Amino acid sequence: MSERRDTVPVADEEESPRVWRRKQRDIANVLWVSFLTASAATMIFFASVDPEILSGNNTLGWEISRQGGYALGFFGFWALTAATGFLCVLLVRTERRARDFPALRSGAGQSGRKGPEDGAHQGDS
Amino acid sequence: MSSSGDTAARAPESYYVAHQKIYAREVQGRFARLRNLAVIVLLGIYYVLPWIQWQDRQAMLFDLPARKFYIFGITFWPQDFFYMAWLLIIAAISLFFFTAIAGRLWCGYACPQTVWTEAFMWLERITEGNHTRRRKLDQAPWGSEKILRKSAKQVLWIGFALWTGVTFVGYFSPIRELFARIATFSLGPWESFWCLFYGFATYGNAGYLREQVCKYMCPYARFQSAMFDGDTLVISYDTDRGEPRGGRKRSVDHRAAGLGDCIDCNMCVQVCPTGIDIRQGLQIECIACAACIDICDSVMDRMSYPRGLIRYTSERALVEKRQLKVLRPRVLIYGSLLAALVVSFLVALGGRTPLRLDAIRDRNSLYRELAGGEIENVYSLKLLNLDTQPHTYTLSVDGPEGMRLELESRDLTLDSGEVRRIPVRVLIPRSGLSGTGLDIVFRARAEDSPALEADAESRFLAPPPR
Numbered sequence: 001m002s003e004r005r006d007t008v009p010v011a012d013e014e015e016s017p018r019v020w021r022r023k024q025r026d027i028a029n030v031l032w033v034s035f036l037t038a039s040a041a042t043m044i045f046f047a048s049v050d051p052e053i054l055s056g057n058n059t060l061g062w063e064i065s066r067q068g069g070y071a072l073g074f075f076g077f078w079a080l081t082a083a084t085g086f087l088c089v090l091l092v093r094t095e096r097r098a099r100d101f102p103a104l105r106s107g108a109g110q111s112g113r114k115g116p117e118d119g120a121h122q123g124d125s
Numbered sequence: 126m127s128s129s130g131d132t133a134a135r136a137p138e139s140y141y142v143a144h145q146k147i148y149a150r151e152v153q154g155r156f157a158r159l160r161n162l163a164v165i166v167l168l169g170i171y172y173v174l175p176w177i178q179w180q181d182r183q184a185m186l187f188d189l190p191a192r193k194f195y196i197f198g199i200t201f202w203p204q205d206f207f208y209m210a211w212l213l214i215i216a217a218i219s220l221f222f223f224t225a226i227a228g229r230l231w232c233g234y235a236c237p238q239t240v241w242t243e244a245f246m247w248l249e250r251i252t253e254g255n256h257t258r259r260r261k262l263d264q265a266p267w268g269s270e271k272i273l274r275k276s277a278k279q280v281l282w283i284g285f286a287l288w289t290g291v292t293f294v295g296y297f298s299p300i301r302e303l304f305a306r307i308a309t310f311s312l313g314p315w316e317s318f319w320c321l322f323y324g325f326a327t328y329g330n331a332g333y334l335r336e337q338v339c340k341y342m343c344p345y346a347r348f349q350s351a352m353f354d355g356d357t358l359v360i361s362y363d364t365d366r367g368e369p370r371g372g373r374k375r376s377v378d379h380r381a382a383g384l385g386d387c388i389d390c391n392m393c394v395q396v397c398p399t400g401i402d403i404r405q406g407l408q409i410e411c412i413a414c415a416a417c418i419d420i421c422d423s424v425m426d427r428m429s430y431p432r433g434l435i436r437y438t439s440e441r442a443l444v445e446k447r448q449l450k451v452l453r454p455r456v457l458i459y460g461s462l463l464a465a466l467v468v469s470f471l472v473a474l475g476g477r478t479p480l481r482l483d484a485i486r487d488r489n490s491l492y493r494e495l496a497g498g499e500i501e502n503v504y505s506l507k508l509l510n511l512d513t514q515p516h517t518y519t520l521s522v523d524g525p526e527g528m529r530l531e532l533e534s535r536d537l538t539l540d541s542g543e544v545r546r547i548p549v550r551v552l553i554p555r556s557g558l559s560g561t562g563l564d565i566v567f568r569a570r571a572e573d574s575p576a577l578e579a580d581a582e583s584r585f586l587a588p589p590p591r
Contacts, residue, residue: 032342047206050192066190067315 026093030085038078045077046070146263147336148256149246150395154419163234164243172288175295180513187297193542199474202511202542204481208474215466222459224349226451227358227437229413232346238338239412241289241331242398245282252278256395282332283324290324336399339412346409355441356450360413362393362404362435363443370404375428386434392424393417393435403435479511480518482569484581491586499552500587506547508569510539516571520549523566524585525557551585562586 051069064072177184179197186195194201201208223230232239253259253274265271294316295303306312312320330338339346353359367387373379379386387404394402396416401408403417421435442449487503495501510516517538522530531550539545551565565585571577 029341033344036344047203047209050203066192070189 026089030082030089034078034081034085037081038074041077041081042070042074046073145400147398147400148260149398149400149416150256150392150420151250152396152416152419154422156415156419160234160239160243160414164240167235167237167240168244172292175292175300183299183301185296186299189297191542199477200479200511200513200541202509204509204511205477208470208477211466211470211473215463215470218459218463218466220345221352222456222463224352225354225357225455225459227413228353228360229346229349229411232339233413233415236412238330238343239414241327242335244285245331248281248285249278252281282328286324286328286332287320288324289327290320290322293323294319336410336412339399340410346412354453354455356439356453358437358439358449358451359407360403360411360415360418360435361407361438361440361443362387363433363438364404367404367434386425386428386430388424388428390424392420396420407440478577478579479513480516480569480571480577480579481507481509481511482567482579482581483507484567484583486583486586492588494588495552498555500555500558500585502551502585504549504551504567504583506549506567506569506581507544508537508539508547509544510541512577513541515540515543516573516577518569518571520547521568521570522551523568524551524563525553527554527557528552528565553585553587555587555590558587558590560587561589 046069051064051066051073174185175183179195182195184195184197188195192203194205220231249259253262262271262274291303291307292300294300297319298316303312303316306316334342363386366385368385369383370387370389371384372389373382373384393404394400396419397403398414398416399410399412401410403411415437418435418437422432425432425434439449441447483506485505485507487505490503493501493503506520508518510518515538520530520532520537522528529552531552533548537545537547549567563585565583567581567583569579569581
């Protein structure tokens with residue numbers, strides 16, 4: 001377990017045409033990990049809460065079956081965990097770009113302060 | 126898995142290497158037999174379990190719409206969530222325990238990803254041939270043989286994946302009725318969706334993604350090193366013995382020629398399902414399937430060298446030439462923790478009574494003084510029959526002399542799974558009370574089986590004595 005050498009791809013006859021770009025990988029990672037945590041949250045939540053309390057007079061007068069309640073709960077959790085993941089990735093990925101923003105580094109005008117937000121939307125390499 | 130200092134200055138943008146399809150060579154040997162056994166046993170359990178009946182119902186059924194889990198003789202209700210949480214803790218500690226002893230045993234032998242990938246690779250082998258034929262077939266232009274072999278594989282894969290999906294749904298919806306509905310094409314939308322979804326997930330993960338799931342998607346692969354120590358058994362190449370590697374004739378005395386035991390045949394690389402070279406040391410991609418051990422042992426046999434150039438050993442044994450040490454504090458602590466959790470789980474499960482009683486005091490009034498010199502408190506009792514059959518219960522209360530329990534309803538027969546709120550009044554004569562209150566215990570007991578009883582504590586309030 002000394003020095004970690006670069007892994008050489010073994011089956012190297014053909015060049016693989018499929019390279020995922022970083023943004024695609026970020027999206028895939030966030031969706032996948034948030035799916036896992038949302039599944040766990042759904043199980044724990046609905047073990048103690050019966051989704052039937054969602055229907056009837058308690059909330060907005062919707063009529064939701066139990067299965068509908070489970071689905072709604074799962075997608076709600078997934079939206080929440082995915083939002084957390086995307087914000088996390090956004091902060092991590094834009095940190096260096098925000099610091100390296102040319103206007104900030106050269107000190108050319110204080111208008112550069114709005115830079116970081118712009119940097120976040122620049123294209124992907 | 127440490128990084129050397131010179132890379133610390135600025136890490137490259139990405140370590141990402143584009144995926145290349147791996148054609149793993151088939152392997153035979155001790156560990157391959159063990160892995161095949163695990164595949165057969167685990168998949169056997171998965172596909173057979175929902176078909177087993179237990180007292181006129183499916184032995185293993187997770188009825189989500191009814192919020193009931195049937196596991197053989199026991200019915201679990203949402204109130205029993207505690208058991209599931211406990212079971213999950215046991216599973217986590219088991220993972221720690223086995224990982225501390227022998228690394229990624231889970232990954233190599235028991236993970237569904239590994240098990241279904243093995244099954245799908247077997248289907249691939251019987252339709253497309255061994256690894257060289259598969260590679261040739263992929264490179265060949267489309268012709269009748271390629272179409273035939275590829276479509277045969279797809280038929281087997283899709284059929285197996287669909288069967289897997291339907292079996293999965295069969296754990297949540299009675300599988301016999303499910304198959305009857307499939308035969309008449311009258312599957313509901315939820316069931317159809319989950320059958321196809323789980324089937325598709327199996328097809329994609331075991332057929333195409335394979336080792337990429339372990340490399341890019343699995344969180345356990347990323348934090349497993351935290352459970353390792355220097356004595357953990359890992360699959361390692363014995364560098365001291367093997368190097369310098371190189372080809373040679375069997376007749377050559379390789380020691381005299383200045384060579385190590387590794388003949389550089391590259392077999393260990395060809396059999397690796399994740400496509401790594403174990404001779405470069407432990408890598409995150411290694412799922413500890415031990416295929417390289419099997420193949421290397423067979424090569425050593427052919428060369429008449431001792432086995433074990435690649436073997437299960439620990440870092441400490443390999444580098445410091447120490448004895449393997451399995452029993453060490455970490456293993457003993459995990460082991461005793463695991464044993465304690467399992468024993469207490471079984472004890473709790475054995476002593477589980479399928480009856481619950483809760484007592485809630487009436488919030489509107491503290492107490493009422495009756496004309497006869499009695500003090501009255503009102504409670505709302507909640508009785509839950511968690512058993513699989515109906516029972517008739519009697520209610521009683523423990524307290525001072527002369528205490529009475531009055532019920533409005535005399536009928537206390539509850540169906541299986543029924544929850545009933547029972548308003549009750551408790552009356553205690555003034556003479557039986559010394560302070561402003563006392564603890565009382567309600568008790569419900571099944572008339573047909575006296576062992577089936579549950580208690581609920583509450584507080585009785587009274588005016589201060591005059």
